[in-house]
Amino acid sequence: MKKQAIASLGLASLMVVSTAVTPVMALADTVTSPKTTITTRAKQSTPRAQIKAGRADTMDYRNIGEGRAFANLIPDANLRAAIYKCGQTTTSNPRKSLAELDAANKNTKYYDALNSSTDENAVRGVLEQVKILELFNETEYSVQNLMGISALRNLVVLDIGNDQGATHQITTIASNTFAGMSNLESLNLIDLNLENLEIGAFAGLTGLQSISLGGAVQLNNYDALYVVGSAVQYKDNVNYGSTEPVKDWEKSINTFATSLNVKTLTIIANKAIYFAKYKHALVALQLSRNVPAMLSNPEITSLAAELEQAVPKFELNKDTTSALAANLYAAINGSINQAITSSTSQIGTAGRNDADVKKAINDLDIAMQTRDYTGIAGVLENMQAAVTTYKSNVKTAAQQVVTGIPTNVTTTAAISAAITALNEALTNPDANLADLPGLLANLYTALDTSINQAVTSATSQIGTTGKNDPAVKKAINDLNTAMQNKDYAQIDSLLAKLQTTVTNYKTTATNQATTAVKRELDKNGDGNTQVAKKRAQLQQALKATKLDYDQLAILTKELNEMISKTSIAKYAVNLNGKQTYHLHKYAQGQIKGKVVNGVTVKATVNGKAIGQTKTDKNGKFKLNFTKKLAKNQQVKFSVDRPDEAYVIHQAASIARKVAVSPAITAKNFTVKKKQLTGKLTAKQGATITVYNGKKVVKIFTLKKDVKNKKVKFKLKKKITKKTKLKLVVQNTHDNGLATKTVKKVKVK
Incomplete structure (x- = not known):
């Protein structure tokens, strides 16, 4: 590539590794693999508007999937938005993004799935359809980190450089960022201002054919490139705008080689992958010379010897040396894992989850992942100490349980058996403490069963209500x-x-x-x-x-x-008149109370019934006596009604002493012309009925009480002398119903 082109684009540094024989900074190159043909790009001057032409979306997608499965997989909101807006599902033209496919076909509904689904598998299903993600000119969404990008498992091209106007802020590529992305063939990270590549940054990119890291002026360590596959690892087409950072890094590797008494390599700026693999081998060589005794085994010893022979001849057998280095790391990691397994074999899952044990294991895992085996012997000793402490604590806790069995709990056969098994485990120095949790669980179950039986026994008589x-x-x-x-x-x-x-x-x-x-x-x-x-x-x-x-x-x-x-219905018996007389043939009155219609009213003398009736709707009644009343008898008038489910009808009564009806006297009655006169004793309201034979001539009503007093009544017509008249005087019911008949009234 011409330096003039680099300078004209303002790049401080450009690094591209590719399988292409032609310089990759040409306008477009074609990379061919057995599976697919893709078009990669170098620096372009195509206006962003042209690239976006025809795109259906104008929305801001930054909130897509927020709080849902999509955000769980990919935390960076800008990266999520960019994937939906720019992620293309085919590698051949015409290529359309997920957003464009949604706009063109209502049935795709990619947005709905990514925005609303809480099912990570469903979201992965959409993301796995993305084959190309080109964000080199994406200024709307500035990606901060690539966490979760590996969910795009079928991605073939990832172009996230800043060389065409994009402003992505990615400074670190973390280990395992691309884990599982074996289909990725082209990775462009130009001008990202990368500062750090973690040692496992490119792990998993087994199908990679082209990688670009140019412009990373802050980057001074390219060790992570050692994992790049054979398709790109030794091509001499790596170019830099400024070679000093890379050369300085290569010099540091040569210094490291000198410290190990092995040959150095010629400093060449486009040999970054070459040097990364050499450093990988040198670190393995250094490690092979300092393997802790507790990790050493015949396999490691043999690999160490082979490395001693292979590293000095690295330029002649690069692949073999790299493989030996990888095998040594694997063997040492295997030995470490074996030490972990051996130390924790008797403490089980619960022991491995103990905070101190877990920390020691995590420290060992980090050492293996980063290949930083400094102080590994101390970490192994810490793990062993943590395991020993855990065993002691577990035994003490188990012993406390055994000695603290509640005395109020029936010692069942199950409890006895569990205690016996625990005691055997606690007294046996070679016992597998991984069994303790299970033995304790058996004791707990037996104790809980006995306790529940005690609870059942204590509450057996009080039922559900008592338990509540x-x-x-x-x-x-x-x-x-x-x-x-x-x-x-x-x-x-x-x-x-x-x-x-x-x-x-x-x-x-x-x-x-x-x-x-x-x-x-x-x-x-x-x-x-x-x-x-x-x-x-x-x-x-x-x-x-x-x-x-x-x-x-x-x-x-x-x-x-x-x-x-329940309510009580009270009643009262009210009788008409102030007195009950011996001549009365009935009694009248009214019942007062809650329910008065159809109430039975009874009259009794000395407990014997002399009459019964029912009230009307107003509680009024007329009770006919079935027997004649006698002077001084006590007549009891009572009202009663059968009780109802929630109403008590309270009985009520009133008693009357029978009095003699006041007598009537009538004498010297004569008729002269139209006037009837005579002497009379009777009560107010008494009726005087004048008969001519059986025919009523006139009925008079006494306006006041009279006693042997002359009274006068005026007839309507003059009565002739020969007329035979009689009269009947009768007191009212209230005045005793006494009657007096004057059989012959003299007519003058």
């Missing part, structure tokens, strides 16, 4: 919490508390039932009420030899509810 009593419920919950937390030291006191709580509940339930039985006995009524029936049931339950406290609580509650719902 707040105090009882809390005591049971406290026991459950202790079992969940494996805090068996509290079990004895908690069981005792439960027993006390249950006893208190029983006493309370009995007292409440007794109080309910005695409450408002007047609401029993005639025995047909629900109160009477429920009270009888509760009384019977209290007499039981073995009290059923669940039944007591239910019946008590029901009785109290029924008493509260």
Whole structure:
């Protein structure tokens, strides 16, 4: 490539590694592989508007997938937006992005899947359709990091350089960023201002054919390139705008080689991958000479010897030396993993998750991943110490459980067997502590079963209602919490508390039932009420030899509810008139009360019925006597009605002493012309009926009481002398119904 072209584009540094024989900075090159043909690009001057021409989207996609599976996979909002806007699903023209496909075909719905789905597998299914992602001129979305890019497993071309106007802010490529992207053939990271390539940055790119790192003026370490595959590893077409950072790095590798007493390589700026692989071999050589004794084995010893022979001849057998280095790392890592397995074999998963043990294992994992084996012996010793401490702690904790078995819990056969097994494990110095969690779990299960049986026994008489009593419920919950937390030291006191709580509940339930039985006995009524029936049931339950406290609580509650719902209907008997007389043939009156229609009214003398009737809708009644009344008899008028389920009809009565009806006297009655006169004793309201034979001539009503007093009444017509008249005088019902007949009235 001409330096003039580089300068004209303002690049400080440009590095491209490719399988192409022709310089890759030509306008466009074609890279051919057995699977696919792709078009890669170098620096272009195509206006961004032209590239975007025909694109359907004008939306801001920065929020796509926020809070959903897409964001979980790819945290950088700009990268998510760029993938949807620019990610193309084919490698041949015409190529369309996901956004363009959505705009052209309503059935694709890529946006909906990426934006709304909570299913990571569904999102991966969309991302795996992306084959090309070119962001070299993407100024709208500035990518900050590439975390999660490996979800695009079928990506063939990734072009995320800043050389065509993009402003991506990627400074670090982390280890395993591209893990699993075996289909990626072209990777362009031009002008990204990279500062750091972690050692495993390009791991997994087994199909890579072209890689570009130019312009990374801050980058002074290219060690990560050692993993680049054979398709690009030794091509002499790497070019730099400024070669000093790379040369300085290469010089440091030569210095390292000198320290190991092996030959140095010629400094050539376009041999970065070559030097990266050499350093990889040198580090392996250094490691082979300093393998900790605890990790050494015949395989490592053999590989170390082979490396001693191969590294000095690196230029002649680059692939063999690289393979030997990789094998040595694998063998040492295998030995470390074997040491981890051996040390933790007796502590199981629980032990490996112990904080100190886990940290030591994590430190070893990091050392293996970064190939930084400095102080590996110390880390292994730390792990062993952590394992020893864990074993001691586990044994102590198990012993505390065994010695702290609750005394109030029945020692079942299962508990005894679990304790025996634990004791054997604790006293055997060679016992596999990985079995302890299982043995403890067996003991816990047996203890929990026995505790639950104790709870069942303590609460067997109080039923569901008793178990839901707040105090009882809390005591049971406290026991459950202790079992969940494996805090068996509290079990004895908690069981005792439960027993006390249950006893208190029983006493309370009995007292409440007794109080309910005695409450408002007047609401029993005639025995047909629900109160009477429920009270009888509760009384019977209290007499039981073995009290059923669940039944007591239910019946008590029901009785109290029924008493509260039951009402008493009171009545009053009102009789017409102030006196009952011996001549009365009936009695009239009105019933007052809650329900007055159809109420039965009875009249009795000495408990014997002398009449009965029912009231009308207004409570009024007329009761005919079936027997004659006698002087001084006590006549009782009563009203009663059968009780209903929740209504007690309270009986009411009134008594009257029978009086003699006031007598009537009538004498000296004569008629002269139209006037009737005579002497009369009668009560106000009495009727004087004048008859001519059977024909009523006139009826007069006495306006006031008279006693042997002359009275005068005017007839309508003059009565002739020969007319035979009689009259009948009768007091009103209220005045006793006495009657007097004057058989002959003299006519003058």
